[in-house]
Amino acid sequence: MDAEIAKLKGIACDCRIDMLKALATAESGHTAAPMGIMDFLVAMYFKILNIDPKNPQKSDRDRFVLSCGHYAPALYAVMAHRGFFPIKELLTLRDLNSRLQGHPHNLALPGIENTSGPLGQGISQAVGMALAAKIDQKKHHIYCLTSDGETQEGQVWEALMLAPARELDNLTCFVDRNFIQIDGNTEDVVPLEPLAKKYQAFGWHTIEIDGHNFNQIIDGCLQAKSTHLPTMIILNTIPGKAVKEIENDFTWHGKPPTPEEAERFIKELK
Numbered sequence: 001m002d003a004e005i006a007k008l009k010g011i012a013c014d015c016r017i018d019m020l021k022a023l024a025t026a027e028s029g030h031t032a033a034p035m036g037i038m039d040f041l042v043a044m045y046f047k048i049l050n051i052d053p054k055n056p057q058k059s060d061r062d063r064f065v066l067s068c069g070h071y072a073p074a075l076y077a078v079m080a081h082r083g084f085f086p087i088k089e090l091l092t093l094r095d096l097n098s099r100l101q102g103h104p105h106n107l108a109l110p111g112i113e114n115t116s117g118p119l120g121q122g123i124s125q126a127v128g129m130a131l132a133a134k135i136d137q138k139k140h141h142i143y144c145l146t147s148d149g150e151t152q153e154g155q156v157w158e159a160l161m162l163a164p165a166r167e168l169d170n171l172t173c174f175v176d177r178n179f180i181q182i183d184g185n186t187e188d189v190v191p192l193e194p195l196a197k198k199y200q201a202f203g204w205h206t207i208e209i210d211g212h213n214f215n216q217i218i219d220g221c222l223q224a225k226s227t228h229l230p231t232m233i234i235l236n237t238i239p240g241k242a243v244k245e246i247e248n249d250f251t252w253h254g255k256p257p258t259p260e261e262a263e264r265f266i267k268e269l270k
């Protein structure tokens, strides 16, 4: 198990490096939250999800719904490393006609389950997918990542209300609790706390974990599958994780590194 976790950590490091290169080349894009979510995405794509990069549409695949579309650079880096497309394609991030748009486009890139960008919509889409799977008596699981600033959108709470009412135990959602949003700290902008109690009050099985701890992510997903309720996993993460200059600084929300900064940050990661 230790060797496996070490391997996952190594992949996450490579993904962070390739994402920084892509952002610097694009001269545009989101840096902080994507750096913070990389460990989680690697755990999902390399350990949890039943997916096949060679057959991205296979009908019994698990669905991974990215609700916070601006996390796309991290998702692309992890998908490339998992074999969905060539790693060198990451350098086309945000180019005109690239399959890697600033926010994911599901008709452009095989393996992307939903088009996102407008915050709040993905979790509703995930609830719809989970309901459809139940109706069709399918066994695949639906996973959805939301962000904390996104949780200030009213639509999120509509989805949160419906999932337990329909007993969607085939749905596991996550919230990236990094405490930042576009213009400050979440608790200064529109407070979310006590967040776990809110999910519980809405009827969700709620777990809180360290979003950088691979064992906790894997155990949380296993636990989620053993309840009869939809599960919400709160991922405590550090935005900008692994580069001290970016960590916990909301001004890195939507700013890419310059080529010089990227070079310096990559040295730190190595």
Ligand SMILES: Cc1ncc(C[n+]2csc(CCOP(=O)(O)OP(=O)(O)O)c2C)c(N)n1
Residues within 6 Å of the ligand: 032, 033, 034, 068, 070, 117, 118, 119, 120, 147, 148, 149, 150, 178, 180, 181, 182, 239, 253
């Ligand atoms: C409906 C909608 N409103 C506003 C935006 C602009 N926007 C993009 S990211 C973001 C901040 C959301 O907070 P969070 O995801 O927690 O930010 P992060 O942790 O990435 O800094 C905003 C307001 C959007 N994409 N969609």
Ligand SMILES: [Mg+2]
Residues within 6 Å of the ligand: 033, 147, 148, 149, 176, 177, 178, 179, 180, 181
């Ligand atoms: Mg946030």
